[in-house]
Amino acid sequence: MAEGHSPLAQFEIKRLVEMNVGGVDVSFTNSSLFMIIVIAAITLFLTLSMRGRAMVPGRMQSMAELSYEFIANMLKENVGSEGRKYFPFIFSVFMFVLFCNLIGMIPYSFTVTSHIIVTFGLAATVFVTVTLVGIFRHGFKFLSFFVPSDVPAVLLVLLVPIEIISYFVRPISLSVRLFANMLAGHTLLKVFGAFVIALSWWGGWVPLAFITALTGLEFLVAFLQAYVFAILSCLYLNDAIHLHH
Amino acid sequence: MTEPNLPEKEEFKARLEKARQRQEENSWDGSLRAERAGAAGRAWRLSVEIIAAFLVCGWLGWLLDNWLDTRPVFLLVFVVLGMIVGVYNVFKVAKAMNPDDFKD
Numbered sequence: 001m002a003e004g005h006s007p008l009a010q011f012e013i014k015r016l017v018e019m020n021v022g023g024v025d026v027s028f029t030n031s032s033l034f035m036i037i038v039i040a041a042i043t044l045f046l047t048l049s050m051r052g053r054a055m056v057p058g059r060m061q062s063m064a065e066l067s068y069e070f071i072a073n074m075l076k077e078n079v080g081s082e083g084r085k086y087f088p089f090i091f092s093v094f095m096f097v098l099f100c101n102l103i104g105m106i107p108y109s110f111t112v113t114s115h116i117i118v119t120f121g122l123a124a125t126v127f128v129t130v131t132l133v134g135i136f137r138h139g140f141k142f143l144s145f146f147v148p149s150d151v152p153a154v155l156l157v158l159l160v161p162i163e164i165i166s167y168f169v170r171p172i173s174l175s176v177r178l179f180a181n182m183l184a185g186h187t188l189l190k191v192f193g194a195f196v197i198a199l200s201w202w203g204g205w206v207p208l209a210f211i212t213a214l215t216g217l218e219f220l221v222a223f224l225q226a227y228v229f230a231i232l233s234c235l236y237l238n239d240a241i242h243l244h245h
Numbered sequence: 246m247t248e249p250n251l252p253e254k255e256e257f258k259a260r261l262e263k264a265r266q267r268q269e270e271n272s273w274d275g276s277l278r279a280e281r282a283g284a285a286g287r288a289w290r291l292s293v294e295i296i297a298a299f300l301v302c303g304w305l306g307w308l309l310d311n312w313l314d315t316r317p318v319f320l321l322v323f324v325v326l327g328m329i330v331g332v333y334n335v336f337k338v339a340k341a342m343n344p345d346d347f348k349d
């Protein structure tokens with residue numbers, strides 16, 4: 001019972017299947033399990049809902065179509081027509097983050113995106129992909145991205161290092177934003193849950209009402225952070241393709 | 246009905262793509278419309294921008310200090326640099342969010 005009382009116990013990584021490859025711990029953990037659940041849920045959601053292929057979509061089909069159009073429009077608005085071929089990438093990232101966040105909202109489940117190493121892995125993938133796209137498209141001209149236009153030459157000595165640092169800050173800010181939101185939200189829910197028990201039947205109603213409202217807010221945050229993650233990926237992609245600020 | 250020959254088809258395809266691109270470029274006004282949508286999303290973008298720059302620069306300075314054994318010279322230099330980069334990033338994001346406010 002005792003380990004259940006810490007508000008941080010929900011983030012604990014548990015090894016489900018111990019595995020060791022060449023001295024590196026590659027155990028199958030509860031985090032891995034929930035990632036697989038997320039992938040399965042996305043696959044089931046998209047394939048089952050589109051199985052009918054109705055002209056007039058039903059409830060599930062319109063949800064699948066809505067998520068498709070949401071990302072397609074996001075790419076069109078932020079990257080333009082050249083962004084269309086990167087749709088599979090952005091869509092996969094968005095759906096993965098969204099489903100991780102939403103499945104984490106189920107009581108007793110595990111929130112994969114509440115670990116910075118997971119969100120950093122995602123952000124680093126976006127960062128490396130986008131940088132490679134920029135280099136393959138523009139070659140050496142890609143470096144001109146670090147030289148701001150219409151700035152006097154004297155200031156360039158100062159601004160170019162700042163631009164370079166701010167470029168490498170991107171994966172950190174992208175991952176910290178998602179991770180901090182999920183960690184803070186889930187911790188807060190647990191803390192107020194403990195207040196309900198501590199204050200018992202005479203005072204527990206106040207934190208209980210607060211938790212109810214907070215749960216609604218957390219669902220909003222789950223969507224919002226997936227959206228922010230996807231749109232920032234789009235903006236970075238736009239920078240790499242069009243090389244302007 | 247006869248099948249149109251291949252070069253004609255290719256040319257039509259190219260023209261269609263060009264027209265589509267032109268239409269899309271005209272409909273895009275350069276500002277980030279979706280970005281304006283969520284106020285909370287905007288707030289999160291700006292606040293984390295400062296913290297992330299600060300953390301990354303501080304970490305870099307700390308690494309350099311450990312490597313060159315010059316504690317705390319680089320840490321201080323990079324922390325100040327981190328503040329500058331953070332504010333610079335926020336300025337850039339804010340400019341992209343409200344391009345009208347930055348016109349002279």
